[in-house]
Amino acid sequence: MKKITAQAEKRGKALRHQEAETIRGLVTELVGSPENERNRLLQILDMMPSYVVLLGPDRRILYHNRAFANFFGQVDNTTRCYEIMRGQQEPCQFCPPVDSLLTGASSVTEWVSPKNLAFRVYSYPFSDLSGKTLILKVGMGITASMRMRQALDLSESSYRVITDNLAIGIAILSRDLTISAGNTRLSQWFGSRFAKGQRLCDVLLCHGDAPLPDRKAFCPDCPFALVIHDSSTHEKEFTTFLQDTREHTMRLVACPVSLRQGRPRALVMMLEDITKRLALNRQLQRVRNLEAMGTLAGGIAHEINQPLSALNLYASGMQMMLEKSGEVSPAVVSERLELILKESEKIRGIIATMRSLVMKGGEIQLSPVSVRATLQTVLGIMEHQFKARNIETALAIPDDLPPIVSHPVQLEQVFINLISNSIHAIDAVPQEELNARAHARHRIVFNAVTMDGGKRVCIAIADSGTGLPPERERIFDPFFTTKDDSKGMGLGLSIVGRLVSQWGGEIGVKPKDSIVGGAVFFLTLVAATEEEGEARGKGEREV
Secondary structure, eight states: OHHHHHHHHHHHHHHHHHHHHHHHHHHHHHTTOOHHHHHHHHHHHHTOSSEEEEEOTTOBEEEEOHHHHHHHOOOOTTOBHHHHHHOOSSOOSSOHHHHHHHHOOOEEEEEEOTTSOEEEEEEEEEEOTTOOEEEEEEEEEOHHHHHHHHHHHHHHHHHHHHHHTSSSEEEEEOTTOBEEEEOHHHHHHHGGGOOTTOBHHHHHTOSTTOOGGGGGSOOTTOHHHHHHHHOOOEEEEEEEEOTTSSEEEEEEEEEEEEEETTEEEEEEEEEEEOHHHHHHHHHHHHHHHHHHHHHHHHHHHHHHHHHHHHHHHHHHHHHHHHHHHSOOOHHHHHHHHHHHHHHHHHHHHHHHHHHHHHSSSOOOOOEEEOHHHHHHHHHHHTHHHHHHHTEEEEEEOOTTOOOEEEOHHHHHHHHHHHHHHHHHHHHTSOHHHHHHSSSOSEEEEEEEEEEGGGTEEEEEEEESSOOOOTTGGGTTSTTOOSSOTTTOOSOHHHHHHHHHHHTTOEEEEESOOTTTSSOEEEEEEEBOOHHHHHHHHHHHHHO
8 A cells, every 4th residue: 555655646746846847937938928928827827726936035925826825825025935934033944945046956845834734845046037046936735645644654553563463474475475574473483584575485494405496486285376376365284493493383374465357466474373272272182082081981880870770689689588588499590680681781782872972983773662662661670769759650652653763772771861860850849849739749751642744753751840940951961960969970861862863863851841840851753664663573573
């Protein structure tokens, strides 16, 4: 912008000089002209926007045009220039027009009047018919251009302050990557390597040890070469050595400037040191990996707690039988061992499931699973918990409900987690609140319906618990829990959400149900096709 303004100002000076020479010619022609010609020339001078004034050696104003009177006021032949133009009683100590009278050479000066008007003044030695030497002054108003130049300087200064305080380096480059300008950040980074007129490749050490003739060429992946080719913005990450002698990773963005016929006339470089950011990202990734490992370990501990409790129950029951009777029938031993093996298999499946949640590969094989059969199994496992708390269960599952696409062990995990969550909510209900309800008893109700023309199955699990807390939008976040530390880790619902998502399903929740009293969880799952169901049934029969 400053370069364009300087070019415009240069052209303006040439035009003003040409105009001043024209006025000088008119005044010269005026001397010795007939009266009628003189009147015509005087009218022309009065029409000029520039002021014209003739001064004697004593600086008295011998002639002035209308523009002079408009700028400074009316004068007579006794008025001196410094009185009317500067409002002072003594001559100026430094006066270029008077100096031109002494030297016989013309001069050009700029000055600002007390009224804050700026002029460019051309002063010429001038002789009248009697040979008396006078001073011809032609003053052209440059107030607008001077104010524009001042505004530009102020704007440039403001932008310089801004760019010099940025954390990134900014530079203007020519098409051959020669540096035209840059902010102080680049000087701080590269020291004496960065300077106007240097080629950017030598500053960034792009070519390394390449021979000197080859250093004028672009690198194969140079973003500036791409900018010149397609006039779009490009970027690149690379490593280089800064003034601190250490290797840094930099991100360079190359932009086109001043397109002419579709091609950039100049280039802008924005350079950012991303070394610390990358180190922080690596550190954050390590923290996330540790967090994932912690989640996996916590999830395994959380999930295997249920089958371990069942194992303990079956083993301790067998031990009690031996202590009471001294012997146990083979049928009872076989039954208990079968139950123990079944729970052990569940633990193995849970561990495989948790590994699949955090590791790539090892995908769990999905298959059609009966919702009714799985719920009946889970309710049988948790029956003693219902009896201990006097909780009623209601199972409203249609006989013709299609199986859903899931994994048997994972579906049991989901139901166990949701039912355990309901039990904890029921335990937290004060007795007086329960008595105030329409149904003064604890309940967990299971419903299921088909949706989307039988393509999906919606399962609702409602309880008579306390409902969800105000921060319910976080209930599916890992380690979020409203229970005491001794009662939960906050992983149950997080695991449920992950599993349901893996099956291609969705989970939703209603914080408070007006009929049952507590929260209602909705599982919307993919229904298995008839072919999948038949294949599942055939496999079960073969086993």
